Amino acid sequence: MPEQAATLTSQQKTTSRRPAGTLYRGREGMWSWVLHRITGVAIFFFLLVHILDTALVRVSPEAYNAVISSYQTPIMGLGEVALVAAIVFHAFNGLRIILIDFWNAKYQKVMFYVVIALWIITMLGFAPRHLINVFSE
């Protein structure tokens, strides 16, 4: 049936024994998932610390300022670039996951590259300005 041949799934097209045609197995679908997990765990642990350091406003102005000044050092400034990079990737890839679930999984690969492009643009906007703020202290 020629009509059917045009609509072969990736599973039917291949002679490979490796299971195919699933979103999260291999290539863009898998790597976006891996990065989503790693960035998610990193952000979670930062969030725990960040709530504790902000809670110091309830202790005394001196205690809060002492801790926040450590966030203004060059090494932590680089750490903040890494943190924002993780958050921005997780945010854009999260929106990609929502679009896959509620709109169309067909575009998941191209959406992954859109996520990477938006991530680069956002970081180009953020990183130079932030690093100038940190290193001009």
Added chain:
Amino acid sequence: MTTTIEAPRSPYARSPRKRGVNWEKWGWIYMRVSGVVLVVLIFGHLFVNLMVGEGVSALNFAFVAGKLTTPFWAVWDIIMLWLALIHGGNGMRTIVNDYATQRLTRGILKSAILAAVVILITLGTLVVFTFDPCPAGSPADLLPSFCSAI
């Protein structure tokens, strides 16, 4: 020991649906709904604290006091606190369920996650609602400028 192997392509039967609330479904929905809101809240938080003015170099007690005494930012921070911790805690729960194979290990790790989330939500909420921007006896140069008017 005998093992019964089903015929290939025999129909896949789900275990019968238990009665009651499908918590996993609501967790799945929560991750997506809170995720969209958190993108707005956290991008706004990062923009105001790291991009506007001198960014991270300008952060101190007076800056935070000015924000937490503004109802708009207090509500912003409270919503962000609750949504982010529950979103993060539920994500960590998913990862523990995926990688911790022993029942006891899963139980310990998930209890630790739950404890961290409950304690930090309580702490953060108390800090926002009991915050004093002008604590008595503190040097005036560390306090927001509106304290001197009192």
